[in-house]
Amino acid sequence: MSQHASVLPSHTLPTDNKPQWSVYTDTNGSFLRLQGEWTLSSSSTVLFDPTALSSVPRGQTLKIDISDLKTWNSALITFLWSVEQAAVKAGLQMNTSTLPAPVLRLMALLPSTPSPHQHHVVERVNPFEKVADLTLSCLNEAGIFAQMIFDATVGALYILKGRSFMRKKDLLTDIWNAGPSALLIVGVVNFLLGAILAFVGLIELRKFAAEIYVTDLVGIACAREISAIMTAIIMAGRTGGSYAARISTMQGNEEIDALAVFGIPISSYILLPSIISLSLMMPFLYIYGTLIGICGGFVVSMTMMNMSPIGYWIATFDGVALKEFIFGFIKTYFFAVFIATASCRVGLKAGRSAADVGIAATRAVVISIVGIIAMDAVFAVIANALGI
Amino acid sequence: MCAAPALSPQTTQPLIAIRDLTISFESRIIQQNISFDLHRGSIFAIMGGSGCGKSTLLKNMIGLLRPLSGQMFVDGEDYWTQDEARRSAINRRFGVLFQSGALWSSMTIGENVALPLEMFTDLPPRIIHKLVQLKLGLVGMEQAIDLFPSEISGGMCKRAGLARAIALDPDILFFDEPSAGLDPITSARLDDLILTLRDGLGATIIIVSHELPSLFAIADDGIFLDAVTHTSIAHGSPTVLRDTCTLPEVTAFMNRSSSIPHP
Numbered sequence A: 001m002s003q004h005a006s007v008l009p010s011h012t013l014p015t016d017n018k019p020q021w022s023v024y025t026d027t028n029g030s031f032l033r034l035q036g037e038w039t040l041s042s043s044s045t046v047l048f049d050p051t052a053l054s055s056v057p058r059g060q061t062l063k064i065d066i067s068d069l070k071t072w073n074s075a076l077i078t079f080l081w082s083v084e085q086a087a088v089k090a091g092l093q094m095n096t097s098t099l100p101a102p103v104l105r106l107m108a109l110l111p112s113t114p115s116p117h118q119h120h121v122v123e124r125v126n127p128f129e130k131v132a133d134l135t136l137s138c139l140n141e142a143g144i145f146a147q148m149i150f151d152a153t154v155g156a157l158y159i160l161k162g163r164s165f166m167r168k169k170d171l172l173t174d175i176w177n178a179g180p181s182a183l184l185i186v187g188v189v190n191f192l193l194g195a196i197l198a199f200v201g202l203i204e205l206r207k208f209a210a211e212i213y214v215t216d217l218v219g220i221a222c223a224r225e226i227s228a229i230m231t232a233i234i235m236a237g238r239t240g241g242s243y244a245a246r247i248s249t250m251q252g253n254e255e256i257d258a259l260a261v262f263g264i265p266i267s268s269y270i271l272l273p274s275i276i277s278l279s280l281m282m283p284f285l286y287i288y289g290t291l292i293g294i295c296g297g298f299v300v301s302m303t304m305m306n307m308s309p310i311g312y313w314i315a316t317f318d319g320v321a322l323k324e325f326i327f328g329f330i331k332t333y334f335f336a337v338f339i340a341t342a343s344c345r346v347g348l349k350a351g352r353s354a355a356d357v358g359i360a361a362t363r364a365v366v367i368s369i370v371g372i373i374a375m376d377a378v379f380a381v382i383a384n385a386l387g388i
Numbered sequence B: 001m002c003a004a005p006a007l008s009p010q011t012t013q014p015l016i017a018i019r020d021l022t023i024s025f026e027s028r029i030i031q032q033n034i035s036f037d038l039h040r041g042s043i044f045a046i047m048g049g050s051g052c053g054k055s056t057l058l059k060n061m062i063g064l065l066r067p068l069s070g071q072m073f074v075d076g077e078d079y080w081t082q083d084e085a086r087r088s089a090i091n092r093r094f095g096v097l098f099q100s101g102a103l104w105s106s107m108t109i110g111e112n113v114a115l116p117l118e119m120f121t122d123l124p125p126r127i128i129h130k131l132v133q134l135k136l137g138l139v140g141m142e143q144a145i146d147l148f149p150s151e152i153s154g155g156m157c158k159r160a161g162l163a164r165a166i167a168l169d170p171d172i173l174f175f176d177e178p179s180a181g182l183d184p185i186t187s188a189r190l191d192d193l194i195l196t197l198r199d200g201l202g203a204t205i206i207i208v209s210h211e212l213p214s215l216f217a218i219a220d221d222g223i224f225l226d227a228v229t230h231t232s233i234a235h236g237s238p239t240v241l242r243d244t245c246t247l248p249e250v251t252a253f254m255n256r257s258s259s260i261p262h263p
Helices: A050-055 A074-090 A101-109 A127-161 A168-178 A180-206 A211-252 A255-262 A266-304 A309-319 A322-349 A354-386 B054-061 B084-091 B109-120 B125-138 B154-165 B184-201 B212-218 B238-244 B248-254
Strands: A020-026 A029-038 A061-072 A093-095 B016-025 B028-038 B043-048 B069-074 B094-097 B172-176 B204-208 B221-226 B231-235
Touching (some): A074 A093, A074 A101, A168 A180, A168 A266, A180 A211, A180 A266, A211 A309, A266 A322, A322 A354, B028 B231, B043 B054, B054 B172, B054 B204, B109 B125, B125 B154, B125 B184, B172 B184, B184 B204, B184 B212, B221 B238, B231 B248
Parallel strands (some): A061 A093, B043 B221, B172 B204
Antiparallel strands (some): A020 A029, B016 B028
16 A cells, blocks of 8 residues: 655665666567655655656557555656656556555646747847847936936925825835934944054155144044945945835835825835935035044044044144035035935836845846046036135 | 533643643733633634734744743643743744735745755755645645745735745744635635645644634634633634524624624
8 A cells, every 4th residue: 555755854774675677579469567665865866767768669658557556756757757758658548546546636737748848039139239238227217316316306395395105104204214323324334444544644644744734634634525425324334225125115115106096196105205315414414424523533543542532633624625515515515415215216127026136136226326426526526726 | 611521622731731720911911811722723803803813822932032921732741831942943844925925025935934944954955846846736826936025915925924934844834814805716725825824734723713704614613812801702613602602792703794782
């Protein structure tokens, strides 16, 4: 009597219970003989070799002899399915009536000829076409980006009129996430950067007995570039990534579709709170980051050089002009608008699966960081032209 | 409590025995004092209205949530007193079909079915591929082996989820709302498939559902959970409960009536 066997726990079978099969022909006809335990443990799973059927005369019926079959599970079904497919190919009939009823029920579900596989279409595109596509999509994205900024501005104007699709609660949550809850990481990173700048600067400046200029080095570097860029990069990873992940998950749950059906503009509902919160908070994070960075430089300088604390601060205030802060403040505002818009766009464009959420988050961070650096280069040229 | 006699009296040790199980979600008690036996080869239905804790009970049974109190015996072994390694060994006897299929979206359908086989058996890749074809063939999805979950329909996702659930030839299968969201024909086909798999694989099936036609067609035992009293109020096969149970909640549910007559 055949019995079901579970795959697990797997156990080693005695050799006499190993699954064996043979095809033989005698006076009663052709037989496929199955012996032993047909279970899924590694030592005992066998594949059917279709050439074995060549000994069976064409047009004959292949009967199955299961007198020595012991336990079985999917391993046997897999095997019998291969036999069935091979028999159809070889033009043989199969008489399965001797098989146990459960086996027959499962066999009935399986097609006797392999069905054609569906593949997902992978198109081969030639490099020129690819470059052209890329250029077009860049232009297209630039257009969409401008459109999104425009929509958000219109949405913002509606707020002034007192009619807006943006929820105050969403805005407050976003402001909290983009501002106060980022204080710690922005502080730690800027403090360490200020400290590193002072440390490296002091060692080099000492060679020229110009250690006093470390205050200018730390102050100007932080205010002009380092704090602005680092804060923007931190916020791109922290907040931009989370916007993209959140929006692409909403996309997967058809939440965006639901908004669209109700006629709630996505630009106001999702984009606006993101842009407003990030662009409100980031300039202040930058100011905070710069001050913390200067503190980092101060701490290192105090331990490495002989200078009074008051003297350090006076030298810093003398060296760093207010215009540096104003320029950095304006710069980070544009970084924030870029990060928020790009991240939301990436999220809205994402696919609907879990893997797509990961791709969207990565892409949002990469695009934001590259954009920040590129924008910073443009700002450097502008600053040079304006003589700041 | 409305208890109907089981269709065929069982004398052997139950495969799963639940004793005084109290389940909670966060700090809220969902169901308490649930006891029932699950016999080999049966199809057991967990019934009840929306929000009564059917799916939560299922999550407790498959080890995703720890019950507040009570025991679950699997083949006589107290599941929750075992260490984690033993529990996951027991879990490998379980196959679970989640409500929406829960296919891993970064893998093709074939890879989804192959993963448990690759993780828990030493089978060579050729045989794994053959087995994956078999499992997908059994649910009629062989042609979709190279497609990604995002490229197939909801009903196909369910069938692919079923193929993955039976990948390791489990002897206990859990189905969470298998026919929810499917059209009547697909749903009836799935019922047939469940019956065939039960007979063919010799599995025991626990099904969470409130789809009446499907419950009447396949389940031969079950419990009815009540959302108000937070406990099971009836025990028996859906057809027997429909025909004999006099509790108003159960009668209303089984006859799809919108009003519960108050005594």
